[in-house]
Amino acid sequence: MTELYRLRSVTKRYGSNVAVDIDALTIDSGRLYTLTGANGAGKSTLLGILAFLTPPTSGEIFYAGERIDWKSDMVRMRRRKVTLLHQSPYLFGGTVFRNVVYGLKARGIAGDAALRSVGRALETVGLDRFRDRDARELSGGEAQRVAMARALALGPEVLLLDEPLANIDRETAVLLETVISLLPSRGTTVIMTTHDPDPPVGRNVGSIVLEGGKVAAPRISLPA
Amino acid sequence: MDFLVSSFAEALGLIGAFSPDVVDAVRTSLSVAAGATVFAALFGVPVGLAVGLSDSRWKGFAVTVLNTLMAVPTVVVGLFVYGFLSRQGPLGALGLLFTPTAIVIGGTLLASPIVANYTLASVRGADPRILPTALTLGSGRFRAVATLVGEIRFGMFAAVIAGFGRVVAEVGVAMMLGGNIRGYTRTMTTAIALETSKGEFSFGMALGIVLMTVALIVNLFLSLLQRR
Numbered sequence: 001m002t003e004l005y006r007l008r009s010v011t012k013r014y015g016s017n018v019a020v021d022i023d024a025l026t027i028d029s030g031r032l033y034t035l036t037g038a039n040g041a042g043k044s045t046l047l048g049i050l051a052f053l054t055p056p057t058s059g060e061i062f063y064a065g066e067r068i069d070w071k072s073d074m075v076r077m078r079r080r081k082v083t084l085l086h087q088s089p090y091l092f093g094g095t096v097f098r099n100v101v102y103g104l105k106a107r108g109i110a111g112d113a114a115l116r117s118v119g120r121a122l123e124t125v126g127l128d129r130f131r132d133r134d135a136r137e138l139s140g141g142e143a144q145r146v147a148m149a150r151a152l153a154l155g156p157e158v159l160l161l162d163e164p165l166a167n168i169d170r171e172t173a174v175l176l177e178t179v180i181s182l183l184p185s186r187g188t189t190v191i192m193t194t195h196d197p198d199p200p201v202g203r204n205v206g207s208i209v210l211e212g213g214k215v216a217a218p219r220i221s222l223p224a
Numbered sequence: 225m226d227f228l229v230s231s232f233a234e235a236l237g238l239i240g241a242f243s244p245d246v247v248d249a250v251r252t253s254l255s256v257a258a259g260a261t262v263f264a265a266l267f268g269v270p271v272g273l274a275v276g277l278s279d280s281r282w283k284g285f286a287v288t289v290l291n292t293l294m295a296v297p298t299v300v301v302g303l304f305v306y307g308f309l310s311r312q313g314p315l316g317a318l319g320l321l322f323t324p325t326a327i328v329i330g331g332t333l334l335a336s337p338i339v340a341n342y343t344l345a346s347v348r349g350a351d352p353r354i355l356p357t358a359l360t361l362g363s364g365r366f367r368a369v370a371t372l373v374g375e376i377r378f379g380m381f382a383a384v385i386a387g388f389g390r391v392v393a394e395v396g397v398a399m400m401l402g403g404n405i406r407g408y409t410r411t412m413t414t415a416i417a418l419e420t421s422k423g424e425f426s427f428g429m430a431l432g433i434v435l436m437t438v439a440l441i442v443n444l445f446l447s448l449l450q451r452r
Contacts, residue, residue: 051360076364084360090353093375102371103361154362 003065004029004158004189005050010059012045012213019045020056021213028206029064029157032183032190037210043193046210047160050191051084080107083156087163087193089147091135096127096146099135103154121153122146124179141172148176159183161192227425234426235433245406245415246430253411254438256324256402257392260331261339264387268336269380272343277369290344293337298330298396305330306400322403327411330397335387342386346379347372382449389442393435 005027012020020042027033027050037043048054049061055070062068063078083103091099100121104114122128125145130138135146144164151159164180165173183190191208209216238246275286307313309321309329320326354375358368373380391397395413402409404418412431420428 048356053356053359079359080362082360084356086353086357088353090351090357092354092357092371102358103363106358106362106364106367150361 001028001030003027004063006062007049008060008062010049010056010061012042012049012054013057018213020049020210022046022059022215025208025215027189027191027208029189030184030187031204031206032180033192033206033208034196035191035193035208035210036195037193037216041210042213043210044162045213047084047162047191047193050158051082051160052079053084080154081156082158082160083151083154084160085147085151085162085164087166089143091138091143091146093136094134095131096122096133096135096138096149097131099146100150100153103150107154117153117155118149121149124152125149126175141168144168144176145172148179152179156188158189158191161190163193163195165194165196231426231429235430238427238430239433243427243430245427246434248407249410249412249415249431250434252324252409253392253398253413253435256327256331256398256411257388259324259328260335260391261384261388263328263332264335264339264391265384267332268339268387269343269383271336272340272383273347273369273373275340276344276347277372287344290337290341294341296334296337298334298394299400301330301333302397302400305333305397309401321401322405322409324402324409326401327398327409330401331391331394334394334397335391338390339383339387342383343380346376346383349379350376378449382446385442385445385449389439389446392438392442 003026005025007022007025010020010022010025011018035043035046045054049056052068052075060067063081066074068075068078092102097118100118101114104110104117109117118131119128122131125148127142127145127149130142130146135143138146148164159180161180164176168176180190180192271290275283275290278286280286305326306321308315309318309326310316311321320329350372354372355368358371359365363371393413395411395417398404398409398411398414399417402411402414404410404414410418412435416428416431416435419425419431
């Protein structure tokens with residue numbers, strides 16, 4: 001496996017509050033990681049940094065060997081390789097199709113290619129018949145699946161998931177677990193926050209534990 | 225009481241008969257208010273967006289300035305613009321004073337802070353997940369802001385309609401900059417002020433009814449948009 005992210009002396013402060021303070025952290029490509037920690041441990045902040053949405057206060061981040069310059073257009077280009085799915089995802093007004101095609105349009109992908117990608121992504125989450133439904137009229141579980149389809153349609157190198165299995169029905173949770181567990185075998189790096197220390201999302205799962213913004217105990221759970 | 229009832233009946237008659245003076249005043253009012261609203265939207269919406277999305281330490285000051293501008297009395301706006309447009313003023317050579325254009329300029333200054341403040345309120349009230357979602361899906365900053373605008377478009381429309389409501393109902397700017405010239409710069413509000421002072425109460429009431437109807441329609445639109 002190759003190194004995808006390398007964080008060196010990364011901090012993020014909000015006023016006097018230190019949300020994240022990481023000496024060193026390496027994340028390999030094509031693996032699934034769980035990110036755990038108590039509320040306020042800095043999980044969401046770290047996801048924001050890894051998604052290139054939240055610039056750190058100090059420190060260096062390397063992505064695929066390249067040092068990220070937060071003031072250059074490079075950040076936008078790197079951001080297109082990483083997709084963050086919030087715990088309570090926001091769906092834009094309009095149809096499910098409009099939501100799922102949004103990121104493709106942002107990348108200049110349209111026509112048949114976009115239609116195929118949207119169709120495949122909706123099929124993966126079992127919502128292929130929901131294409132023309134009003135996104136605002138979906139249940140919580142359906143909305144979560146649309147948001148997952150919206151991310152999958154982009155085929156990101158990295159998928160960051162903030163509590164993807166929280167607050168959804170069991171059926172949706174099982175479906176999303178299956179989808180998530182298959183992603184690393186297709187080359188997608190997945191980092192998901194969870195309160196479950198042993199989430200049922202596959203084997204060879206890396207673990208990042210945050211305590212007070214610091215990495216507490218990186219470990220790898222190997223196949224039994 | 226008889227006086228009010230008979231005046232009201234006479235006013236309805238004037239409206240129903242499409243009295244040329246009433247029609248002229250209504251047309252002038254609506255056209256200058258529409259013109260001022262367009263310019264106020266072009267200025268106020270971007271300012272409201274810029275302030276709302278800014279992380280600058282001057283943001284609080286900018287909000288205070290916008291709030292203060294919203295509270296400026298119409299006669300002060302009229303006085304300020306009059307100073308520029310009067311013959312001795314820096315723009316006196318343009319000959320704009322006592323023209324509909326002068327009322328549009330004053331109305332624009334009056335409505336812009338309202339449009340900007342309502343836009344700012346829309347941005348502040350927007351779901352905080354909109355921008356991060358657009359960005360993480362690959363949008364650049366401009367496209368992400370355009371997405372935000374699309375998501376809060378009803379708030380934007382409300383901002384523009386509130387600006388129109390402010391201009392169409394004001395009297396100070398129209399009186400000072402328009403000069404209340406019959407058939408040219410006489411608006412509903414200035415006509416009401418003049419005709420009532422002349423004792424033509426029913427004429428003033430006719431225009432008052434039309435103005436109230438316009439205000440009612442504007443506010444119905446506003447409440448409809450705010451519900452969305």
